[in-house]
Amino acid sequence: MNKSTPSVLVVGGGIAGMAAAKTLDDFGVSVHLVEKREYLGGKAFDWACMATGECRNCGACLSAELADQMNHLKHATIHLKSSINGIKKNNDGFGTTLNSESSAVISTNAVLLANGMTPFDASRLPELGYGVYDQVITTADLNNLLKREGLKEILPDTTSPAIAFIQCVGSRNRELCRDYCSQVCCKTALRQANKILHNIPEAQITVFHIDLQIIGKEFRTQAEYVKARVNLFQGVPAKILSDREQGKLTVIHEDPETGARVARHFDLIVLSVGIGPSLQVIEIAKQLDIKPDTWGFLSSGALLPSGVYAAGVTQGPTDILTARDQGIIAAHKIIQDFNILSKTKHNSTIAVLGESKDSGMICHALSKEGWLVVRLDSGNHQAPEISGVTSFYSVSLRSVNGTVGQYDLLFTAKGYEHNIKAASIIVVGDAQMVLYSGLNDSDKIKSLSQFVDVFEKTPAKVPKTVAFWLDRQKQEWKDHARTCLHLATALAEKGQTAIVIMEKMLVHGLKGQKLYDDARHKGVRFLRVSNPAQINVISDNGHLVLEMNEATLPGVRLSAECDLLVLPEAVNPPASAPEISHFLRQQCDSEGFLQSANVRHRFVGSPRRGIFFLGSCHDETDEVDIAREINAVKASLEALTTSNIRTEPLPAINENKCARCLTCYRICPHAAVTIKGNYKPVIVTDACFGCGICVSHCPAEAISAVCELDSDTSGITASKTVIFACERSGELALKSAMNMEMFSNKTARIIKVPCAGRIGEAMMIQQLLNGAKRVIIAACHEGNCRSVSGSRLAAARAKLIVEDTGLQDNSIRHYSVAANEPVKIAKIVSAADSGKEI
């Protein structure tokens, strides 16, 4: 640590600000965290859990968890109910006064602006009737209803209410000076639709959209599931009428079959309002002499003076998970810029695994910062040497043992066996690019990479008219969609003709919409096709003719002529994914890409310390994502080596009791148990998460407990309810229920556990023996458990006990409760009190 630790003012106690504050605090940097509300957490804190039997990966609950962690920061001062009064740059940093405290000037070396977001004010579009009709609400309003479980209050008394979502309200609109995609609202709407369907299975849900933005592994696979259960219509109604007679809301829409304008009636219409920067940013930017971009974001285009950083929606529209990542990355950048990291300390080796163009980038980035990098490339194309990087080619893994700080990799390279030790492993395998199939006319059809080659090397050979066909087999990989957009625009600029066939245009990133607008402006023709199977490709007289049913012109069989058809490659998980996931003991996601979609480890991490994923091996990533992921990996690596202070209680194996059954080795979700010598399991402290799953599973009871509360009978309340609450979910929900006065800890006894997987059968039964009438296990939703299987294991155990013993069904029961579900947990407890079932 540097002698002169700097201090940082973090403006905004939302997810980005909190993540940054936590990271800075971990590195001993003193932080002033300024939040205008009376509690931390930001907008995400208000957001309802979207789980429907399983976690839907929205990330909102992480805000509650981070807010709780803020109470334990060591070097932070938190200023609640405060906002910036004045901020001035001076010689060695910034002087800030807050509106809340007298005239004391807070001096810091750096300022991180994480002011959060402002939702679009839907009443600016009067024809939508927001504020006029009670049944027109925004996604934010719907969220509040879902959060307090009050949706039914505004729906008519029917089992199948008709509900519509209208996308892009206040986004993607040049006339409103908001010509950017807000990035989050498609995800929000589909998740909310799914949640409604979970609560009201027969609800009739319609989503009117322009181009659904289904991006990112957290969302992609679920989206297919939701899409199958809602009506999707392309085209967003901009006028809502009330139908007095029917008591419904009416919108007019083009029938995709007949092409006629038809009226559709709804009981509730939800406006997917876009997001913009917080208004306070403008004020602060003025004082710091920063020019925000045209939309008011401090995007990369808006050059920030030294010492000023931005994260979260302040720098562009982002979802919760990205905002968290940006907070961590910004904090890491501050740490770097202020030389808090010593340059010499990295003598640990990082292994970079997989064949990929991206591996060069990460190797370079790491070696530049003094890490020793070993590149294990499964391909045999020798890449240019990078100083400080040792490369092996034609690598084939044999085994991976050990834990963080001391991974042991055995592999062959060009036929020879090698063995290296590495502190961390970064997997950078490439996804497989599969050439188009089913079409024959090889000289007039090219894959995207073939076309890029021609375009770059022999532009004169690019014919007059080029058609790009996206979304042919499934939704286009976002990087391919973007590349086609760039190429089509470039062709149009040169006076050639570019046609893009698509189901929808992905407009990811802050500039995505502008690129799309620009392409149309320059004359690229976009054709929407909702059913690619109806496209005919005919060879005709030296041309190709594409015949299709274009979605905006129902009833017209449209044909387009081109000289060359470009078909982007289909993208499949890397061929090595099964093997790597096996060696690293890591799950793949449901599409077969590496890394599970669990938000607690996204974007680059894993349940196993020191194992990271980067690039297309685990998700669709473009240049911007890769750059962010590299930074995120770097930040995580620093965190692993620098702030290695473990405070939580960790288990240890009592050698004398251990039966060498190796249950712990098999069951540890974090692979923190290694085997030494003669089948002797050892828990590696650095790798252990302290979940206690091994403790509750060891048949010999040889592992010391992480929490010792089994036999304590004190505090059994009159209602005789005991709640085992996961400290990351149920317990946080109970805390906020208490704050909201929906629950009192006098009603039930709460036993906080590090993970529900810690709760053994004996612990559960013991509570009944101690006089409890009912045991509730409040733990993470499936897919959200940090220890992967902890919550699931507890649920199975509870069920088993009840079944085996013939106890009453509700005497021991597991509930999935996220940290942001106080209403749900309060209802569960009060139902228990009254003997009712939820």
Add this chain to the structure above:
Amino acid sequence: MNAKICIDSPFLSLLNKKDKGDNISECMTCGICTSRCSWYDGEGGPDPRQMVRMAQLGLDSLLAQSYMIWDCMLCNHCTVECPMGIVMENVARKARSLPDAIERMPQDIKNGIQTRLETGDVNGFTQEDFIETIEWVNEELCDEMDDSKAAIPTEQKGAKYLYLPNPRELGTNILHLQAMARLFYAFGESWTMSSRHTDVTNWGYFVEDDDIEKTMLLQVIEAAEDIGVENLVLSECGHGFFALRKRAEDLIGRKPKFNVLSILEVTLDKLENGVISLNPEAYPYPVAYHDPCNLGRKSGVFEAPRQLLAHICKEVVELTPNRMNAVCCGGGGALLQDSNSTKRRMISGKAKADQIKAAGVKHLATACLSCHRQLTEIVKYYELDVKVDTVAALAAEAIMHK
């Protein structure tokens, strides 16, 4: 139906040129316009996005043969919120100039244009007709006012105001002309009408033949310049006002040598300057106001008629929505001028009728004689017990003579 995309169709070459409103290449198929067309969900009616898309993809003949371009009321209600700032009338109206479209031009419109180009008046009103009519009106006026000075002056060179009537005022709605004359009489300043100057309308605008529209504009402008007036005062006519006030300078390539004013603006000015006074009790009940699309949304005149109305009635009731978002009466874009469209006009006017009904008033005012006629017809058709008048006519009734 089969159609082939054309990248450089003749129609496309007409568009995307002007900096405002016909940038159809930029349409991102958001569908906003489709949901907003004033036709609502009646059968028939145009689908604005389809029109834009046909134009954008170079499907000229499909577009030109479509009923949509003639059904479109050119009201721009659909594109008020177009995220790309596309203005619908610039697409639909221009499409009417495509050869296939001209063939399909309603016969009434064809005839009207021809007559106007030949005679200077859409109904072929001759100088004799004019003199005869004015004489008749003057008799009435002088009787009524008991003042020979109440007569309409004609062919007065150098008059301060030249009044340009709607042809209907010299035919079926002569009462309106009398009312306007009473207003001028009350202003007490020199004014005139002219036999060369009987038609404020400009059907060239409806068919987007810039040449026709320009010729018609010049018929009016040059005549007025000959007479040497200071101000040309237009009768309440939405598209006539839009053409003369907003488009003329561009089309004829110069500023006319006079000011173009609406009778409403002049009346309001006289009222505010104390030249005339209007009876605040004239209509002691609420009156609703309909924004003509051409006057309001397209020309930006929203307040003058409301202010004038506010002086003479108990309360100006707004139809919802109004102003920029006002709904077309259902007779715009030459629909009213086509005698074959009467049935369709009752459908396209349903939205307006619903609005009027919801407003719950007994009296409705507007500031365009075309709207006035359409409103009168839909009110009757939908059996609403509502009287329809123009604002200027109501003002004329409310004049208090000193």
